[in-house]
Amino acid sequence: xxGVTQTPRHLVMGMTNKxxxxxxxxxxxxxxxxYKQSAKKPLELMFVYSxxxxxxxNSVPSRFSPxxxxxxxxxxxxxxxxxxxxxxxxxxxxxxxxxxTDTQYFGPGTRLTVx
Amino acid sequence: DAKTTQPNSxxxxxxxxxxxxxxxxxxxxxxxxxxxxxxPSQGPEYVIHGLTSNVNNRMASLxxxxxxxxxxxxxxxxxxxxxxxxxxxxxxxxxxxxxVIFGPGTSLSxxx
Numbered sequence: 001x002x003g004v005t006q007t008p009r010h011l012v013m014g015m016t017n018k019x020x021x022x023x024x025x026x027x028x029x030x031x032x033x034x035y036k037q038s039a040k041k042p043l044e045l046m047f048v049y050s051x052x053x054x055x056x057x058n059s060v061p062s063r064f065s066p067x068x069x070x071x072x073x074x075x076x077x078x079x080x081x082x083x084x085x086x087x088x089x090x091x092x093x094x095x096x097x098x099x100x101t102d103t104q105y106f107g108p109g110t111r112l113t114v115x
Numbered sequence: 116d117a118k119t120t121q122p123n124s125x126x127x128x129x130x131x132x133x134x135x136x137x138x139x140x141x142x143x144x145x146x147x148x149x150x151x152x153x154x155p156s157q158g159p160e161y162v163i164h165g166l167t168s169n170v171n172n173r174m175a176s177l178x179x180x181x182x183x184x185x186x187x188x189x190x191x192x193x194x195x196x197x198x199x200x201x202x203x204x205x206x207x208x209x210x211x212x213x214x215v216i217f218g219p220g221t222s223l224s225x226x227x
Contacts, residue, residue: 004158042202043159043217090158101147101206106158 004107023074023091135188137203152199
């Protein structure tokens, strides 16, 4: 039990659809993250939130829009995606946003397929 | 940016120790060495991290070379559940998050 849940676990959407991915952490952590993992590629950091404030946006296209309404919830809103956006989207949280020492706890991911 | 290199894949027999190497020859004095692993169909899982001294926890041990240009993750007794991709990453205090780079990692197979 990682304490980080993601819904849905699988999502298929068309390029004109709008959908949202949800992440919830029950660990009392202060930082939350979105990562993208494409097939046979390393994890890519997309967004970082610390105490509900966005602290990093890794040059992600605007068709991905994050939202962090409180320290336990993180959303990734998707619109007009491209087939190359198909990937595993992972959410993580950590108690301390210091990149040198924080330990991240990952959710199981949402497998996204864009048709 | 300091980067790491790891073998693409390794094999181990069940119940034997496994030594997973990582080279980080451009490491700076403030870089921490972190290890994560990713089991099939799951998100990555934190394993261990250290700065200069060797570290032990319930999952593994981390041996850091004296010059810090390499490190080794040690699984003392491999089980089938340890089959995963192991990532060695460097994290520098005070830098922004986009300096955190996951490489391709080492895919560990455990043979029964």
